[in-house]
Amino acid sequence: MARSVADNQFLENEAIALLTRLDMVKPFALNTPMVRAAAISAEAQNAINELINKVSLEVKQKVNGFISWLKSPTSQQATAAEAQTRYSLLKLRFNNLLDQLDIFADVLSQRGEHSTGVWLAGLDVMAMDALALPGGYYHPPPLVCFLDRGHGAAIRRARTRLPGGDSNPVGVIQVPRERLVGSGIASSLIHEVGHQGSDLLNLIDSVRGAINLKVKQGQDVLAWQLLSRWISEILSDFWAMAHIGIGATTGLIGVVGLPSYFVFRIGTDGPHPFPWIRVKISIAFGKALYPHPQWQYLEKQWESFYPTKGLEPGKLQIINSLEKVLPEFANLLINHKPASLKGKLLKDIFPYKERQPARLQELYQRWRHSPQLIESAAPTLVFAVLGQAKSDRSITAGEESRVLQHMLTRWALLRAQHYCITGKRNMVEAVQQGELHYSKKQLQLI
Incomplete structure (x- = not known):
């Protein structure tokens, strides 16, 4: 169906309304109240502003181009439905911009909270310390932290895709509010930093390749397959262990210390080791990096909290198989030589x-x-x-x-x-x- 004058006027007004709302998107420096010490780093602030400005300019150019197209003779061949489709794609891109804005607004709005905002800025510093490894293997992107409900943490890694396909310039780390302020928060936070660091060093594919060689040898195949499947989360736990020692394991216990049903709930298709063996893997790293009797004590304590006696035979078989290979696995990982480290052992880039x-x-x-x-x-x-x-x-x-x-x-x-x-x-x-x-x-x- 051919477009009427009314169709054109409606779509033009809707496009102008987009421009009006787009002009209301302001830099965070103009609308986010916080004391100076609570601010995110200048590098993070500049990166976020550059992204918002870039996408805003792109949307504005596309909307103006759409309005010009509506008024041009060449657009008269398009039907009302085709013109509406063009407009709806513009609106989706505008909404993507708002989604990106909200991601960072969630971070910055908390910086105005008394005391909390300043503590978050301190956690930014700690996160960057955990990411800025010596050796110049990568340029660490800026990291910013915010609090949310729940027991676990999460990260939206820098250099991954935001809504709309734009590259995220800043790593955004969600940490559990219930862990402020104690040493346990470092375990959660550095675990998330480990996701960013592992990605920058391409550790997941490298370590998984070494594990798959064990699978091909044909011994304890299921155990090695599971470790391969869980390697992303395991590497992040290792990142925390290599920075803060036993605090990584005690902090982990604070997160995964749930009712027994969940601690022994073995899922073989997800990225996380089930909690009971996850703590055991952390302890295995502790024994390998920091030989000390404390690990035997902590291991016995964990086993007393969650005894395996009475578990169904299938679960016990998986647990026994995993426990059998853990010492070998820990040594494999800490002595691994990824190509990204140019001949260095993985453990040697950590303090x-x-x-x-x-x-x-x-x-x-x-x-x-x-x-x-x-x-x-x-x-x-x-x-x-x-x-x-x-x-x-x-x-x-x-x-x-x-x-x-x-x-x-x-x-x-x-x-x-x-x-x-x-x-x-x-x-x-x-x-x-x-x-x-x-x-x-x-x-x-x-």
Whole structure:
């Protein structure tokens, strides 16, 4: 059916309405209230603004082009239905822009919450510390954190697709509000950072290839197949273990410590190991990286919480098969040589040598007697030391929370002095070199 003048007027008015609403899309710097210390990094802010501006300009150009097309003689051959289809595609693209805006608005709106916003900025710093590995294997994208309900965390990785197909310029990490503020939040947060890091290093395909060689050998095939299927989540748990030691496992237990039905619910088609074996895998990494009697104690405690006695034979067979290969699997992974690491072992890009239990215990005692020493420690090291102290029962949950609230605030304040964490030249190094400083009085140290 040919288009009428009324059809044209209707579609033109709808297109103009899109332009009017598009003009209401403002930079976050103009409409998001927060104290300076709670702001996301300048790199993240610039990347988000560039994306929103790029998509806004594209939509505006397409809408103006549509209006010009409606008025052109060449459009007269198109039916009303064809013209409506063109308009509806424009509206979908506009809605994609709003979806992208809302993703980042969820992050930034929380930055206006008293105390919480500043703590989130501190978690941004800690996340970047966990991602910025030495060696220059990649340029770490900016990461930003926000809180949500639930027990687990999640990440929308940088350089993946946003609604509408645009590349996400910023990693957005959702962390559980119920874990603020304690060392357990580091386990969840660094696990999500591990997803981003594993992707940047192409670890999943590389490690899976090594596991599949074990499958081809024909021994314990089901166990190795399951580990291959779960490798994405396992690598992220390893990333946390390699940064914070036993705090990674105790934090994981805090997440997956559910009623027994769920802990032993074995799904063979999903990306996550079932909770009981997931904790066992974490402990296997701990034994391989940080030899210490604490792992035997923690393992026995986990088994006492969730005894396998009475499980159906099929589940027991899977569990026994997995437990049998865990030591070999842990050694395979930590000694793996991905092509992206140019000949280095996977374990050697992480600070595990400096984070042995005895070293963390020594640091905690030194910090107790000289509290100012904690001021220059890397964020992940702070969480590692406090996680170890909590496991040793050397610090109460209340004391731990007070220290971490202070340190999160400190890292946020330091970043507010115009230092962005990028590559090797980052805020942590600036602190260690004495380039940034806040007095005890300014920070109101306890």
